[in-house]
Amino acid sequence: MEPMTPARPPVRLHIVTGKGGTGKTTVAAALALALATGGKRVLLIETEERQAIAQLFDLPPLPYEERRIALAPGGGEVRALAIDVEAALMEYFAMFYNLGFAARTLKRLGAVEFATTLAPGLRDVLITGKIKETVTRGGEKPMYDAVVVDAPPTGRVVTFLGVTVAMADLARRGPIHNQASGVSALLHSAETAVHLVTLLEDMPVTETIEAIGQLKEAELPVGSIIVNQVAPARLPDKLLAEAEAGTVDTAALRRGLAGYGVTAAGATLTAFADVIRRYAEQSADRARCRAELAATGLPLLDLPASPTAVELGELYELAELLVAEGVPA
Amino acid sequence: MTKPDGTPSGPASGTAREPATRFDAGALLDDPATRIIVTCGSGGVGKTTTAAAMAVRAADAGRTVAVLTIDPARRLAQSLGLAELDNTPRRVDLGDAARGELWAMMLDTRRTFDDMVSAHTSPERAAQIMANPFYRSISSSFSGTQEYMAMEKLGQLAATGTWDLIVVDTPPSRSALDFLDAPQRLAAFLDGRMIRLLAAPSRGVMKLVGVGFTLFAKAVTAVIGGQMLTDAARFVQLFEDMFGGFRARAETTYALLRDPGSSFVVVATCQADALREAAYFADRLTSERMPLAGLILNRTHPPLVELPPKLDVSALEAAEADPSKAKSAVLARAALQLHTNQVALHVEELRMRARFEGARPEIGVIPVPALPTDVHDLAGLRTLATVLAP
Numbered sequence: 229m230e231p232m233t234p235a236r237p238p239v240r241l242h243i244v245t246g247k248g249g250t251g252k253t254t255v256a257a258a259l260a261l262a263l264a265t266g267g268k269r270v271l272l273i274e275t276e277e278r279q280a281i282a283q284l285f286d287l288p289p290l291p292y293e294e295r296r297i298a299l300a301p302g303g304g305e306v307r308a309l310a311i312d313v314e315a316a317l318m319e320y321f322a323m324f325y326n327l328g329f330a331a332r333t334l335k336r337l338g339a340v341e342f343a344t345t346l347a348p349g350l351r352d353v354l355i356t357g358k359i360k361e362t363v364t365r366g367g368e369k370p371m372y373d374a375v376v377v378d379a380p381p382t383g384r385v386v387t388f389l390g391v392t393v394a395m396a397d398l399a400r401r402g403p404i405h406n407q408a409s410g411v412s413a414l415l416h417s418a419e420t421a422v423h424l425v426t427l428l429e430d431m432p433v434t435e436t437i438e439a440i441g442q443l444k445e446a447e448l449p450v451g452s453i454i455v456n457q458v459a460p461a462r463l464p465d466k467l468l469a470e471a472e473a474g475t476v477d478t479a480a481l482r483r484g485l486a487g488y489g490v491t492a493a494g495a496t497l498t499a500f501a502d503v504i505r506r507y508a509e510q511s512a513d514r515a516r517c518r519a520e521l522a523a524t525g526l527p528l529l530d531l532p533a534s535p536t537a538v539e540l541g542e543l544y545e546l547a548e549l550l551v552a553e554g555v556p557a
Numbered sequence: 558m559t560k561p562d563g564t565p566s567g568p569a570s571g572t573a574r575e576p577a578t579r580f581d582a583g584a585l586l587d588d589p590a591t592r593i594i595v596t597c598g599s600g601g602v603g604k605t606t607t608a609a610a611m612a613v614r615a616a617d618a619g620r621t622v623a624v625l626t627i628d629p630a631r632r633l634a635q636s637l638g639l640a641e642l643d644n645t646p647r648r649v650d651l652g653d654a655a656r657g658e659l660w661a662m663m664l665d666t667r668r669t670f671d672d673m674v675s676a677h678t679s680p681e682r683a684a685q686i687m688a689n690p691f692y693r694s695i696s697s698s699f700s701g702t703q704e705y706m707a708m709e710k711l712g713q714l715a716a717t718g719t720w721d722l723i724v725v726d727t728p729p730s731r732s733a734l735d736f737l738d739a740p741q742r743l744a745a746f747l748d749g750r751m752i753r754l755l756a757a758p759s760r761g762v763m764k765l766v767g768v769g770f771t772l773f774a775k776a777v778t779a780v781i782g783g784q785m786l787t788d789a790a791r792f793v794q795l796f797e798d799m800f801g802g803f804r805a806r807a808e809t810t811y812a813l814l815r816d817p818g819s820s821f822v823v824v825a826t827c828q829a830d831a832l833r834e835a836a837y838f839a840d841r842l843t844s845e846r847m848p849l850a851g852l853i854l855n856r857t858h859p860p861l862v863e864l865p866p867k868l869d870v871s872a873l874e875a876a877e878a879d880p881s882k883a884k885s886a887v888l889a890r891a892a893l894q895l896h897t898n899q900v901a902l903h904v905e906e907l908r909m910r911a912r913f914e915g916a917r918p919e920i921g922v923i924p925v926p927a928l929p930t931d932v933h934d935l936a937g938l939r940t941l942a943t944v945l946a947p
Contacts, residue, residue, distance in 0.1 A: 247600065247601050248599060248600020248601025248602070249599075249600065249601025249602060249826065249828070249831070250601065280830070283829070283830075381600050381601075383600075397690070430933060432601075462890075462891040462894055462895060463887065463888075463891045464887065467884070467887060467888065467891075476888070477884060477885075477888065480884045480885040480888055481885065481888045481889055481892060483885040483889075484876075484883075484884075484885035484886050484887075484888050484889025484890070484892075485872070485889045485892065485893070487875075487879070487885070487886065487889065488872040488873075488875040488876045488879070488889055488890075488893065489868070489871060489872050489875060490864065490868060490869075490872045490889075490893070496862060496863075496864075499861045499862040499863075500861075500862055500892045500896070501892075502861050503861050503862060503892050503895045503896055503899075504888065504891060504892055504895070506861070506929050507891070507895050509929055510929065
């Protein structure tokens, strides 16, 4: 993989999205570890109040504070923040005023409910606002070298990232307008990259391509496509093409199996041949999916498949692979 | 990160027992008393495809079925080979094989909201509401409205009496529970004191300022911005006479879901997150006294080949130690690697399933093996339907 366009200022805010089930939380965590490698400090943000990061790192539920959850190779560290919307709302009010009394009143009157129920998009405003705060904290000497966001899924990510644009329109003046404009500016800047996690399957690929179109339309900066759960190649091209066309040399297969102690005849031999045919069909589908993704012109990064749920050790392996493939920096 | 050699194939390989509880989806779909089926589950588990397959199966069997999907990626459209779905159910051509009818639609959130407003007020007031910036935001750009409108649309379709079965796909929410909570959240919102303060007739923000809320109102106005609060208050005033109607409708729809004719089908894949979400949802349905028909365990991977225990492991070790590039060796090695991977996956899936069933033995489960390729046409949906309901 070639390094990313060198002229670009370094990306500090990585937004990771993907269709449900593609492993975006795992990829976001691996990316955070990869970015922290070599002594960097990285913040990993959870936006959906699911405690998915805690589960992945095998930790008790994370509170609404930045805590170290992992050390990265070479002295780096990953901190995590699970955003709590109600707490973020109180923080939001406190940001503009010293609202000791008013914040309590607002809480008692159901302001949180008001805000997040009347306009559920306010959740997104609060979350993106908090994200911006962590990215810009420390000014010239930023607190974090990078911030990685486990963002809402592809179906919702453009609304999520675009909410501040709508918000800036809605609140035409005042602190909220200014704040929303600031968040919107960061999200649309070269400091931000939206990465899309996908599998080599039709529906995730279709959604990924649709989301890329929507992101571009909203002028949000698209980073890389991360292809997750890539199966290793098991057959040379020639045999693969034959099998895809339906031809498997069962006599050779039977001989080969016999050489390894498996006597396969009749139904068992047919089933083994089907295993190969099915693999070849899937390989062809996957190749087609990959070609569609490549046609977007975006960089593709591969991560390998794991037959079981990803464990902590494997996260580090995924992070190493991302480092080797060239993490967008 | 595949572990072709690290995973013991153990006694579960090939010889695993099918747990006893099965969910009979065929009987559910064929039963004329079943009027509404809601498919739910976390994102990416195959809800839309499952909903479409169930609808096709019921229509093939002679029922008049509508399938309602709420999905920005238009997956159902793809599954049904339709170029476009809109806010009204359209007839799907099922060919000569079908004895019933299938109608499909995709929810247009904004239009459903607009229609609901129009149905509850005068044209003049509807126009004022639709021009309000606050309304425009909540009806289109803010997430969460989708769930409200999905429930509203379900209520509308059910009220027509046109279909003897409505299959509803749920929005790709963070959580399956969002869908269930939407109408309640609306009702809770209407009960909120804040909104009543804002909505106090002919007073709105100005009145708040005058009655001892000065500090509070100043803070709110300063933070939110006067214009936005004025828009919000105006919106609430315009909406006031409709709230009763909205709330009554939300409650009717909620009651509809408790009706004996309604069933929930939870869809999950054999992954910890999806099964956890399914378990939460099952518990929630039970506490709401809503009928859970069963769990569809989607995309399982039973091995195609059955080998005696341990043989696959020893054979794979022999194959991987053998450097031969002969065709027979290459084919056999690939076959054994693929088979062993599948066995490892299957063992893991059985373990996940056993854990779920151990905790919730009353829930019937249908495992649905992964099809070799994605379902994106009618034939694929029918194949899936025969697996779901043999």
